[in-house]
Amino acid sequence: MKTSALRFGASLLCLMLTPAAAGRNPQLDSDIVIRGGQVYTGDAQPFIGDVAIKADRIVYVGPKAPGRAGRTIDARGMIVAPGFIDPHTHAGAALASDSPVERLLLPFLTQGVTTAFIGVDGGGDPDVGRTLGGQGYGINFATYVGFGGVRSAVIGNADRAPTPAEMSQMKVLVAKAMCQGALGLSTGLFYAPQSFARQDEVAALARVAGAAGGVYDSHLRDESSYSIGLLGAVDEAIAIGRDAQIPVHIAHIKALGVDVQGSAPQVIARVEAARARGQVVHADQYPWSASGTGLSAALIPRWAQDGGRAAMLSRFADEKLRDRLRTEIAENLRRRGGAEAVLITTGPDWAKGRTLAVLARERGTDPVASTLDLLKVSEVSIASFNQSEDDIAAFMKRDWVVTSSDASTGHPRYYASFARKYATYVRERGVIDLRTFIASSTLRTARIFGLEGRGELRNGNFADVVVFNPAKFGPQADYTHPTLFSIGMRTVVVNGRIKIDDGKPTGMAAGMPLLRRAKAGVCPQ
Template sequence: MVGLASLALLGAAPAARPADLIVRGGTVFPGGGDPFVGDVAIAGDRIVYAGPHAAMPARRTIEARGMVVAPGFIDPHTHVGDDLSSPDAARRLIPAFLLQGVTTAFIGNDGGGEPDVAAVLGRATARPVGINYAAYVGFGAVRQAVVGAARRAPTADELARMRALVAGAMCDGAMGLSTGLFYAPQSFARTDEVAALAREAGARGGTYDSHIRDESSYTVGLKAAVAEVIAIGRQAQMPVHISHIKALGIDVQGQAPAIIAMVEAALAHGQTVTADQYPYDASGTSLVAALVPLWAQDGGRAALLKRFDDATLATRLAADMRENLRKRGGPAALLITEGAEKGRTLAAVARRMGVDPIAAAIATIRVHDPAVASFNQSQRDIEAFMRAPWVMTGSDASTGHPRVYGSFARKYAEYVVRRRIISLRDFVDRSSALTADTFGLAGRGHLRAGAFADVVVFDPKTYAPRATYEQPTLTAVGVRLVTVNGRIAVEDGRVAGVAAGRALPHRPTRGSCPSR
């Protein structure tokens, strides 16, 4: 192991300004280019040199021979917004990400992004954060604010109000509109309603990011849901991004090649379509979202609990939940990851209660709707999506799943080293440059002069996750150094306690914005 704490303090600097830090002699993967053995020099918050040899003085030099030096990784789909705004300064550092080399994250995904994007981005000023972040405005949050949880179309006035909220959020720095059309009440919206709001984001240079309406066979089916997201992008004339692309459940396993063909046909016709993926065969959701039919969720939790007590609905509700459980692979394939039943499968909960799995699920939901890990994907589909050049690395970081602490490290250890599905360069590029370039993060995702100094140095022999489904909060190992905006955030595999992150507002590239 290279002792990165050792440093060389050089003599008096010549007239040229010295670098603050030189990372010396590592194998540099610059992001979107061929790797080389060389140096990366940093002054202030910027890279001032990346090449074979930095012939400049430096206040500090860190030896990185044998290490991989890469742009800080960028996670395009997370749920760390509460962590970033926490009153706990240590929590705001996001150590689970830093110790994987992740220096930038997107929040507000799945339609949950707050409409007041100015406030979301402004929080970093009062409460400094450990990583950079960008934010979506969420279709779900906008619809909830105007229409509520009802299963109905908006009135003309309501639609106008929702469009105005999206336009305002874009003008305040949102990077686009996110949706979670699988989830009620977002699932109650028709395509034309979603497209109307997406056009407001597209008119201002934003991206349409979607947890699609169906990743399985719940409603319209996987293929139709992919067709819908592509159609919305075409109607709104904007790039589209498919969140955590997958084929979920036994009915659609094996459909990855067909989905890839649909996306590549859209690309061939000039559309911009990308996706992200986490490297696990279990998705993460809630027990309600996994099992309860959408009709029973109409009106929110209070209405659902009343339906549980309605004897006239019992047979229908149990039958629909049983069918959804079948699609998920049965009760042994649902692991509860929070609450009183944490660490038990639904099958184990049912045995403990002495009832069938559906009755056990209803009893659990009555108390709390817990997060679950749902084992529902095939390795063949995971690998097929991973090979697609338009699929980037993401975590979908959410409670109780090891993907929060391990996605980037697992993709490297499992799919670069062990399975050899993608190359090391592909891993780096699709974890940094592809994401930055796709979403217009100027100065991020590349190691080159003038770029922001977000850098990760990891040991290719030891970089790996430790998080498991049983112990999902174990941090990754093998990252030796991380800089965020030129400041050392991780050194010798330990979080340095430095809050060097920044909010990254998107600047509208076209369209009108009111003066603010």
């Protein structure tokens, strides 16, 4: 890792909140010893040994833990690793839920995820203090301030540039969020109304986040051939980072659609050229060939979305726009591999679980008409089968790409991304080895985002630890049954508390919000 990236990481700190130690015996040397497993500390060579935990910290990592323990977990034949860190999720609604069970995030815990980031794709609430409030969480989490939330609060859904006064308002919102503990600024430039922003507008707000020590996280403007193209969008993200003097993180890196499949080597070359020039650029990736998004985002042209949903629906009814709209929807379908490659994952019962091709046949119409009919009822989510395995493997092998899920409801990635990456790309196909899988799911992520005391099994670090069966750990969820828990995760410890015990959830809430501390002198005292 480059020195500049390490300096950036050192500037970020998490809240050091300690879960209550009720029921623990202060006379014992440790509360928990995980004994005799194959220990992967982060990115080091594994060894057979023990991990000891007292309160919320790791107190021993080595061949044999000394002293007495309140609980010993037999990990012989198991893999022991740091808790997995997911840097790109849509789990904010679950964390904000009124349901204590939903706030436990069992779909994450059962695949070993102990820390997750929310507020991605520009969706982060400008009021970060509100997002990071509350209690009773199953996992640790951090949040971005979202460009979409900021722009919508000031400008609304209009396709126009901000006035100078509006630009000042947006800068104030970003600065306030950074001082409340945001990781940085996230954008979803593919999505309206964020797609209406020009590069210089985004860079100006990224500069505010960068001055506070944050990161620029971007769903690229184009992962395919919709507007400026995949390579143009990668260049734009790198340019924003350079102009704003902020580390760049490319969200769920991919080559989406028939026009750009096979482009991974060109994307990799651009990123690595920027890194060679000294710029901090990295990415995350989910291990699925089908992406997940909204049907309107995937197929409806941006001009038709100007002004929000009500304005979009009025354009659907405008006979003067009918031919233009149908032509552009058909072209977007072609980009994504056709109606057979688009699966409806949420929405009305008569549509959910069907491809657009099947839906059109059942309704005696064509896929474009079915798209319009469906969106008139409600927005729906889709899984779009549009990536090549060669591209997925090429990105996965880079040491600047870390594991993520892009967890969203209706897609199996919410329940099974880390499990699938291990089972499919390590155990079955051998695309990467186990040590790389663990490093890209733990320590690398902690380092690039500056999560102090996490992502590595080391004395003094927070006790986020997983124990899994290497022969059984894997997904049950698939595109037809997306809400099945992963299997083979035997033990999960979050901040020293056992959350998964012998494969079963304990119901304990031990997670905490993590806040990034802004650079000195940036925020009011």
